[in-house]
Amino acid sequence: xxxxxxxxxxLCCAMMMACAPQGGGDQTxxxxxxxxxxxxxxxxxxxxxxxxxxxxxxxxxxxPDHTTLVAAVQAAELEDVLANNGPLTVFAPVNxxxxxxxxxxxxxxxxxxxxxxxxxxxxxHAAPGTYNGDGFKDGSQLFMASGHYVPVTxxxxxxxxxxxxxxxxxxxxxxVVHVVGNVFLPPDEN
Numbered sequence: 001x002x003x004x005x006x007x008x009x010x011l012c013c014a015m016m017m018a019c020a021p022q023g024g025g026d027q028t029x030x031x032x033x034x035x036x037x038x039x040x041x042x043x044x045x046x047x048x049x050x051x052x053x054x055x056x057x058x059x060x061x062x063x064p065d066h067t068t069l070v071a072a073v074q075a076a077e078l079e080d081v082l083a084n085n086g087p088l089t090v091f092a093p094v095n096x097x098x099x100x101x102x103x104x105x106x107x108x109x110x111x112x113x114x115x116x117x118x119x120x121x122x123x124x125h126a127a128p129g130t131y132n133g134d135g136f137k138d139g140s141q142l143f144m145a146s147g148h149y150v151p152v153t154x155x156x157x158x159x160x161x162x163x164x165x166x167x168x169x170x171x172x173x174x175x176v177v178h179v180v181g182n183v184f185l186p187p188d189e190n
Contacts, residue, residue: 053173056090057082060177068098068106075110076119086174087130088145091161093183101183120146124186132169132176136161146186 057079060066069092073079082090098106109118123146131142136159141149150162159166164182171177 055083055174056086056088056172056177059170059172060090060092063092065094065179066092068095069093071110072098072106072118072122075112076115076122078119078122081126084174086172087128088175089127089129089131089178090175091125091127091164091166091178091180091184093125093164093180094167097181097183120186120188121184124148124150124184130175132171132178148186150184 054062057073060070060073060082073082082088108114109121124144126145127142128145136142136152136154138152138154140152142152142161143149153160161178161180162182162184164180164184166178167181168179169176170179
């Protein structure tokens with residue numbers, strides 16, 4: 001019984017220390033004034049734990065075949081969109097799909113002045129909702145986050161979206177990631 005009380009006391013002390021203000025007791029320390037240029041707060045994409053299933057962003061970050069996609073998402077500052085609750089279905093082009101684009105395309109899109117164009121292209125790879133397996137009806141049109149519709153075919157279990165075959169699927173905590181072999185370019189970006 002003494003050991004249990006001691007453990008509870010140690011736990012309570014640790015929690016009080018963790019919640020106590022840090023610094024020399026000045027409660028205004030660490031607060032930004034209106035004159036300060038504080039870095040923008042990051043959202044859900046910065047939240048990490050070891051027990052939850054990975055979200056769409058974490059799935060992409062963990063894949064060596066999607067480093068170009070991750071770089072594009074970061075350049076477009078869309079990390080939080082892929083980490084938020086969802087549900088979201090993302091069609092994730094492999095690195096080879098980006099390499100197949102005309103020379104210099106990826107480098108040009110990653111420039112800060114092209115952030116809007118890049119964001120539109122990335123949104124053209126995402127559909128609000130969860131689409132998987134039977135959710136892909138042959139001949140249907142899938143609404144994408146860019147505001148466009150793309151064609152879906154499902155013939156004998158072979159599913160293509162916007163002309164690109166789904167090569168693999170990973171279920172994420174906030175939706176689904178379908179690996180594709182092509183970069184989708186919105187009609188206004190061709």
